[in-house]
Amino acid sequence: xxxxxxxxxxxxxxxxxxxxxxxxxxxxxxxxxxxxxxxxxxxxxxxxxxxxxxxxxxxxxxxxxxxxxxxxxxxxxxxxxxxxxxxxxxxxxxxxxxxxxxxxxxxxxxxxxxxxxxxx
Amino acid sequence: xxxxxxxxxxxxxxxxxxxxxxxxxxxxxxxxxxxxxxxxxxxxxxxxxxxxxxxxxxxxxxxxxxxxxxxxxxxxxxxxxxxxxxxxxxxxxxxxxxxxxxxxxxxxxxxxxxxxxxxx
Numbered sequence: 001x002x003x004x005x006x007x008x009x010x011x012x013x014x015x016x017x018x019x020x021x022x023x024x025x026x027x028x029x030x031x032x033x034x035x036x037x038x039x040x041x042x043x044x045x046x047x048x049x050x051x052x053x054x055x056x057x058x059x060x061x062x063x064x065x066x067x068x069x070x071x072x073x074x075x076x077x078x079x080x081x082x083x084x085x086x087x088x089x090x091x092x093x094x095x096x097x098x099x100x101x102x103x104x105x106x107x108x109x110x111x112x113x114x115x116x117x118x119x120x
Numbered sequence: 121x122x123x124x125x126x127x128x129x130x131x132x133x134x135x136x137x138x139x140x141x142x143x144x145x146x147x148x149x150x151x152x153x154x155x156x157x158x159x160x161x162x163x164x165x166x167x168x169x170x171x172x173x174x175x176x177x178x179x180x181x182x183x184x185x186x187x188x189x190x191x192x193x194x195x196x197x198x199x200x201x202x203x204x205x206x207x208x209x210x211x212x213x214x215x216x217x218x219x220x221x222x223x224x225x226x227x228x229x230x231x232x233x234x235x236x237x238x239x240x
Binding site: 004005007009011018020022024026027028029031033035037038039040041043045065066094096 | 124125127129131138140142144146147148149151153155157158159160161163165185186214216
């Protein structure tokens with residue numbers, strides 16, 4: 001029997017650090033964990049505003065559910081997950097972030113890793 | 121390359137309702153979703169009190185992170201996930217509950233399904 005809940009994962013060494021990405025599809029959320037510690041880390045919900053129909057500039061709300069609530073976390077979460085919300089038909093993303101190295105350069109690599117684990 | 125983040129899932133028909141269980145191991149959390157809708161549903165953290173060393177009667181704290189905060193949810197989460205915390209070396213559980221049918225009888229079946237998806 002094929003699993004009903006799609007899940008994919010990948011691993012890559014980024015600047016010498018082993019990095020895991022896990023993506024799981026639920027009907028109301030895409031669950032994504034980006035981790036360099038094997039942890040779930042800071043858990044953030046990334047929710048597109050359904051009242052807003054302008055896809056080119058979606059309004060995205062981020063909320064830290066678990067862990068330290070830092071400004072950078074919101075910025076990073078929004079940057080890394082907004083494209084998933086859009087591609088997944090405006091579905092929210094539940095995102096676990098546990099990264100040693102949050103740079104703009106890594107962001108591109110992480111987004112490529114997420115794309116390679118597309119479950120939506 | 122073997123996936124570093126262990127994940128297992130199972131499906132069972134309980135009283136005519138298709139029920140999925142997904143378990144994923146992170147170093148700081150066991151992530152478990154019990155769903156009859158394909159949704160993550162209500163997200164609850166189930167945390168054992170680390171100050172308490174009495175394994176026979178652990179103190180467990182539950183907190184609703186996403187969704188409706190109802191008394192029954194806390195009771196159900198505690199009942200379904202406490203044994204995982206204990207077996208996983210006092211690790212907390214991040215639990216998604218999306219059940220049509222929350223009865224004491226189903227609890228037993230759900231716990232058996234979780235056991236069959238042991239990732240810890």
